[in-house]
Amino acid sequence: MKLRRRFAYQAGALVVAFLGSYMAYLLLSAYARDFMSVQIADSINVALLLGIGQFLLTFVLAWAFGRFSARAIDPLAAQIRDQADGGARSPRPAVDGPAVSR
Structure with a gap:
């Protein structure tokens, strides 16, 4: 339940x-x-900068989604998975730690 709520x-x-x-x-x-037609530079206006900013925002939000998931959601999912397996798995490495292939 906590995992669903966080996700x-x-x-959202x-x-x-x-x-x-x-x-x-x-x-x-x-x-x-x-306002949108205000010239910033030669052929660059506010509308163009805000339009390009939409692409940048998309990448920033995707990065934030991944980072938050790694910190808050993935450990909960691993905990639930371990409980379902009966605790048979070894503890996962830290999120910021070295990558370990399994």
Whole structure:
């Protein structure tokens, strides 16, 4: 139950962050044309930077999802798996520790 709750919280927070950012970009594009057309450099304006920022945000959120999962979700999943196996598995290495092939 705790594993599901953490995963749902994590996924929900990341989806809300992405959709909020994307909706803000769409609304600015539709209703704040003067702001979006402000020139930053020669042929670069605010709209172009915010559009490219959407791609950057996607990668940052994917990285954050992986990092949070490794720290908060994977240990819980391993604990549940070990309990289901009857504790037959050896303890997992630390998240930031060296990689061990199994």
